[in-house]
Amino acid sequence: MNELLKLLEKDSRLTPEMLAAMLSKEVGDIKKEIEKYEKDGTIVGYNTLIDWDKTDREYVTALIELKITPQRDIGFDRVAERIYNYPEVQSLYLMSGGFDLCVLIEGKTLKEVALFVAEKLAPMDSVVSTATHFVLRKYKDKGLIYKRGDVDLRGECL
Amino acid sequence: MDYGKLLSEVVTEIKPSGIRKFFDLLNGRDDVISLTVGQPDFPTPWHVRETGIISLEKGYTYYTSNAGTLALRNEISEYLSRRFGLHYKPETEVIVTVGGSEAIDLAIRALVTPGDEVIIPQPSFVCYEPITRLCGGVPVIIETKAEDNFKLTAKDLKAKISDKTKLLVLPFPNNPTGAVMDKNELEKIADVLKDTNIAVLSDEIYSELTYGSKHVSIATLPDMKERCIVVNGFSKAYSMTGWRLGFVCAPAEITKQMLKIHQFAIMCAPVTSQFAAVEALKNGDSDIEMMKAEYDRRRKFIVEELNRIGLPCFEPKGAFYVFPDVSGFGMTSDEFCEKLLDEGKVAIVPGSAFGECGEGFARISYAYSVKHIAAAVERIEAFVAGLRK
Structure with a gap:
């Protein structure tokens, strides 16, 4: 399973620097890999989900x-x-x-x-x-729930 | 009223949790990014929540047996055997508790009488020392060191054992340091204990969150089970903190006594939580893997970032905390954290909250999204750069 693609699918705004640290790889290699996927159409594009x-x-x-x-x-x-x-x-x-x-x-x-x-x-x-x-x-799209903003419920349980 | 005369001196002399103190400082500060929280950010997996809901709909709202439903104890027994090679009889050797915290309380109270010594490695979770004191016990602290990767060594243990020692607390994987003990290291501890009458309270609440190696329970080593009280729970592994559900396993001679305390003080753990927990144990292995993989990526990210900005950081192998060295700025860790909160607008917990030997360090939780962590690191970097000028 391709971890890089899975991470990018979930959040395309992760920077190559973040991805490199998270996956224990070199930033340069991550950049090259992304470029390759963009060229061969594996990465089709990047969207923003808007409510x-x-x-x-x-x-x-x-x-x-x-x-x-x-x-x-x-x-x-x-x-x-x-x-x-x-x-x-x-x-x-x-x-x-x-x-x-x-x-x-x-x-x-x-x-x-x-x-x-x-x-x-x-x-x-x-x-x-x-x-x-x-x-x-719309209740949910691309794995994301249309409801509230980026709320940390841990704080609201106090 | 003369409260001074009214209240128990043992209780009034106990200091409140140093973690809580920092939470209180945070209250109402929307401008602050917090990395203080000691609980997962994932919601409890939906199939687990749904099982809890269905149990309520069906009307399962009654007491369970004191030790917990047999269905849950059966699953716990099967889970411990499957994941860690631990074997406990569901009928007599397992008690379902209100979180790991109650399990720790039961274990210490069942054993410790006034004057007994309890060996507690620190830095570690904040509850062992006060509970020991409540029993009139004497906490004997072992300071684990960064150069030992914050592990307990046989040599340090041996030096602290006396004829009054009753219990050793073994808090690994460790909150706050992230240290774990491997089989080889545990064998050396077991060697020291084997001819003694000392019990072990093995707090394994973070056992599912180890990175690069599988957790080993000291109770699986030869001749150790008879002296071990194993504490675990659902909070960290299944992200179920608010459900308040844990368990404790030990030889029947010990559980029989712990069960009495539980019976009179608690009665039983919440029934809804117990129904949900059965589902977690039956069908939740993949949830653990998913969350663990996510923590691991965050761990790698934050360790690299902290080292990059000059806060040297031991690589944590378990739990979800990093414990960087913040001693290079001419301040105590308490002062560092307060200044970071006021000026850098980032909240972390001073290492001294986890024992005096945590001084010079700070606990940073990475139970947050990478973006949240990145934003916090950016602020810490600016703050630290300011201090160095």
Whole structure:
């Protein structure tokens, strides 16, 4: 198991100096390793998880189930590529079970998302059907709980 | 009221815990980064908390048997055998206590009568000496030294044994130094004890948190079990401090007497905690591994950082504390820590809180996130640089 990747997955803001000390390695080696992973795509990128509900930003998130007719030889890849290139699409997964593609979309309003589905996704040749589910509340994402800030509960138990 | 006449002199003469004193100074200081806490920062694993909740929902809110539920004692026995090769009979040799602290209290009270000597290596956890005094016992302190990696040596032990010695406290892995005793070193201690009538109180509360080597209990050495009282608990291994649950294992002749004190003073440990603890022992080995790996990374980080900023630091092999030398600034460790709190805005605990020989050192807890530790080290570095000017 790659400890460096696991640590970075949990917290990408750990500096190479911190990582080197924690893993008993040289700072230079850590930097090289990270660079290698960035180049070969093992590290895809770095994000910040934001609870937008704590801001005045208006937004909605929707999960859309798509049923697809796969194309000969290329299966789902071509239609997936056409979908993930839309900047509105946050995540896209190929699924087993009752539907084929799971699309996570962010938009300003319900209407905007609905229109995106109606105008961009539904008309695609290989899309057989869509089902849109709106997210009402995020409880947990990427292993992090959307609740409170960085609070040390040990102090609050005193 | 004349409280002076009212209150027990033995109690009034006991000094309050030096750790607590520092916590009180911290009170209401939001600008301070604290590295004082002696408890894990992880929440109790969810499956353990959930088991506690379900037991409440089902209505298990009654007393348990004095020694604790048999289900839990069975699991404790199985756990000690699996993890440390210790063998205790759940029916007669295990008592579930309110934390390791109560277990220590039971052990000392069951043995010590006025005039008996109790050998206590220091620096160490703060409770052994006052409890000994409450029993009229005489604490005999052994000062472990940095050059011995804060381990107890056979030579020092031999020098302190008298015909009044009743009990040796063996606090390893050690709070605050992080020292551990390996099998070879324990054998030398066992050699000194084997033809005596001295009991051993082996406080193994940090037994799951050793780095690079597995914890060895002195009770596993030949002929030692009969004289050993092994104390352990759930607080550190499973991050369950607030559940207040520990246990003590010893030969039935000893547990029989300890159980009476527990029976009359405590009755039984909290039932909800006992239900949760069964789940921890059954399915919590991977939680221990996860937390230990995290502590180990923090340990490496903070040791490297403290040495970098010029606070020489013995490499701790257990628990979650480092014990750097802060004697190079012309101040006592108490003064150093108070000044660091006032000017550097970082709280750590002076080594003198853990015995006079802790003077010159300070205890820093790394039961905090790496980022929290890094922010504190940055402040300590600036503070220390200021002192050196």
